[in-house]
Amino acid sequence: MKTISWGALLLSLTLMTAPATAQGSTKGSGNPFEQSKFVPDISLIVDVSAAYRNFLDSRYEQFAIPGFSSPYADNPAEELEGMNGRRGFNFNYGELVLYSVVDPYFDLFGVFTLNEDEFGVEEAYFTTRFLPYGLKVKGGKFLSHFGRINEQHTHYWDFANAPLVHNVFFGESMLNDKGFRLTWVPPTDFYLLFGGEIMQGENAMSYGHDGIANPAGDTVIEEAGGPNMFVAYVKTSLDVGNLTILGGVSNAYGSTRSNHGLDVAGEPGEAVSGDTNVLGGDLTFKYMFDSIRYVSIQGEYVYRHFNGRQYTKDETDTVSDQALKRRQGGLYAQVVGRLTKRWRMGGRLDLLHLNNIYLEHIKQDHPSNLPRFTTMLEYNPTEFSRLRLQYSYDRSRFELLSAGDLRRPTHELVFQINLAIGAHGAHAF
Amino acid sequence: MKNICILFVLFALLAVPALAVRLQVVTTYPYIADLVEQVGQDRVRVHAMAGGQWDPHTIVPKPSFIAKLRRADLLVINGAQLEIGWLPPLMNQANNPRTNVGSSGLLDLSRYVELIDVPTSVSRAHGDIHPDGNPHFHLNPDNIPPLAQAIADRLAEIDMENASFYLNNCEAFTKKWEERLPIWAEKMSALRGQWVIEYHKNYDYLLHHYGIQLLGTVESLPGIPPTSRHIVALEQKIQNNAPRCILQDVYNPAEASEHLARKFDIPMIVLPHDIGAVREAEGIFSLFDEIIRRLTHE
Known part of the structure; x- marks a missing residue:
């Protein structure tokens, strides 16, 4: 992430669009080096929200999901939750999207996240437009097509936040990495898609490859050379009258390296090294009553399998290690209905049902069956604006106290406004 | 794998x-x-x-x-x-x-x-x-x-x-x-110069071709459902111009058009915009046959 000033960004946008506005007045007599016809499709999405929780931010930030977030993380809640993070008003993000054909061979997409003082590259990738036999290569930084919701941009989600299971396994940025993807659409009568991705393997929650040293600088965990994360998936779909069914299975495999203060002297810390295999299955049913009204049922199951070692360090900087196994799984299931042209409503169940952690083959005492219940009501004046009210009751978070972990049921109310201007962004199914 | x-x-x-x-x-x-x-x-x-x-x-x-x-x-x-x-x-x-x-x-x-x-x-x-x-x-x-x-x-x-x-x-x-x-043109000649209302600007090319005048749309703006204020203005226009009918497509909500049709006792005609929109419109010929039949029915 590079920090640049908003002024510079606005200036560059003005420069890009200026020829387009000047064109009308200079038509005919104009600049022989006119370039405005080549301005790419530009759109800007802004998302703001007001949030209320029954805990103050400073306290809520300390809540963790035992077994899923490290007890040594500085701010467990932040690691899990990016959107609507503050009680009160939130500027969730601005998203600037640029797209154009490069030449007869490539398309180029850029999706930039604008935070209050940061300019981030969420996605920047090319896709090929010339490969035969239903093949396409995508390269750059992009959201993995693991499962269903992972590839969707935030503004397309049906709820104001990501499913819990995606948060705990992939973090707030989802599975988003640098690499290449090859997809193949075979020439079958029904929809079928095969995809494979080779990724660098950088993900705060499940994957990593950097070596980790102790405070003295001695290597404790060897670096795993990149690229070292691989994703494969198959998706298919079926229409039965007005009902469309879409399903897929996905697999992500890679090395894990995570460090929470193992290299910091004089404080307890931990690091983890090993391999993570994540399996996912997704299923969507969408029934169209007519051109406007529909009901959609969507769910994903995600299972994480980790084998490796856990390194712990005490205040005296003594490092000890033991075998660590994680067998964790969770799902979300949601129902969303569009009642009229403007009103949508829905409910979602999140459940982390499996939370088995083994240290030296001994099962640790962590809670399982952690649920979150969410419901939302949406008013869409047009397809370019959305107002959403969302309530959730979260029973997955615990306060880590010396006497033991204490569940802190959290009520959350979010009012979110999402607006889009510029090029018309059509969405996939 | x-x-x-x-x-x-x-x-x-x-x-x-x-x-x-x-x-x-x-x-x-x-x-x-x-x-x-x-x-x-x-x-x-x-x-x-x-x-x-x-x-x-x-x-x-x-x-x-x-x-x-x-x-x-x-x-x-x-x-x-x-x-x-x-x-x-x-x-x-x-x-x-x-x-x-x-x-x-x-x-x-x-x-x-x-x-x-x-x-x-x-x-x-x-x-x-x-x-x-x-x-x-x-x-x-x-x-x-x-x-x-x-x-x-x-x-x-x-x-x-x-x-x-x-x-x-x-x-x-x-x-x-x-x-x-010429067969269609003959049938449609009775409508030439008359006013009609449509829900969405779906039929403008048809109206243009047969010299029918558009009084207004039921939706307040393209893609935006009618507001009560817009309906009031449209009702004023209906009173002043006595349109022949209200043209409703098959996919937009028909309540507002039905309300106007009842209130002013003018027919609301559901017109197919494409083949398959209504049962009778099976091909490009029958689509136009059916549109013209529905428009000239009474």
Whole structure:
């Protein structure tokens, strides 16, 4: 992430669009080096929200999901939750999207996240437009097509936040990495898609490859050379009258390296090294009553399998290690209905049902069956604006106290406004 | 991983016989598919993605469309941004270079007719407007022959072996079409100069062609449901001009039109906008027959 000033960004946008506005007045007599016809499709999405929780931010930030977030993380809640993070008003993000054909061979997409003082590259990738036999290569930084919701941009989600299971396994940025993807659409009568991705393997929650040293600088965990994360998936779909069914299975495999203060002297810390295999299955049913009204049922199951070692360090900087196994799984299931042209409503169940952690083959005492219940009501004046009210009751978070972990049921109310201007962004199914 | 590799190979083998000999044509809307059929007959296999009963602006981009687009030799679209809300991601996912923008396998019909209502200022404050002009141009019967010609020319270009077949079919179709024009014109002459109301600007080309005047739309702005204030203004216009009827499409909510029809005792006529919108509109000829029958019924 590079920090640049908003002024510079606005200036560059003005420069890009200026020829387009000047064109009308200079038509005919104009600049022989006119370039405005080549301005790419530009759109800007802004998302703001007001949030209320029954805990103050400073306290809520300390809540963790035992077994899923490290007890040594500085701010467990932040690691899990990016959107609507503050009680009160939130500027969730601005998203600037640029797209154009490069030449007869490539398309180029850029999706930039604008935070209050940061300019981030969420996605920047090319896709090929010339490969035969239903093949396409995508390269750059992009959201993995693991499962269903992972590839969707935030503004397309049906709820104001990501499913819990995606948060705990992939973090707030989802599975988003640098690499290449090859997809193949075979020439079958029904929809079928095969995809494979080779990724660098950088993900705060499940994957990593950097070596980790102790405070003295001695290597404790060897670096795993990149690229070292691989994703494969198959998706298919079926229409039965007005009902469309879409399903897929996905697999992500890679090395894990995570460090929470193992290299910091004089404080307890931990690091983890090993391999993570994540399996996912997704299923969507969408029934169209007519051109406007529909009901959609969507769910994903995600299972994480980790084998490796856990390194712990005490205040005296003594490092000890033991075998660590994680067998964790969770799902979300949601129902969303569009009642009229403007009103949508829905409910979602999140459940982390499996939370088995083994240290030296001994099962640790962590809670399982952690649920979150969410419901939302949406008013869409047009397809370019959305107002959403969302309530959730979260029973997955615990306060880590010396006497033991204490569940802190959290009520959350979010009012979110999402607006889009510029090029018309059509969405996939 | 290994299993997925085996699946890959298996489907590659399965896929080979699926490569059909006939030219595969995919169209966005049913009326285009019928024109392609008129011209291509048994030498093409046509599939229309959208159903005629759906709102053409917001077609649900079903994944099954991707499978169709993947195998298309030719994709024929309405254009004028009617498909902008649903087609681009499908084309992107279909991995088919034959139908890329700029390739001979993509035909944009809006290039072959003159568009009306091209907005002088483009802003979404005016609702979901189409910057290139009104895209519902196929309801002007005079526009049908040039559209068929554009399709025939393109089929002839990408399938040169059958070029004369397509061009001859197109000529025969145009002749048959032109025989119907005076019959329709005669029936419609009774409506010339009269006022009508429509829900959405779906039928402007039809109205233009037959000299019918548009008093207003039921929706307050394109794509924006009617507000009570807009309805009050429209009621004033109805009182002053005594329109003949209210034209309602099959996919927008009809309550507001029904209310106006009851209140002022004028008929609300449900008009098909495309083939399949109503049972009687089975092809391009019967679509126009049915539109004219419904308009001149009483």
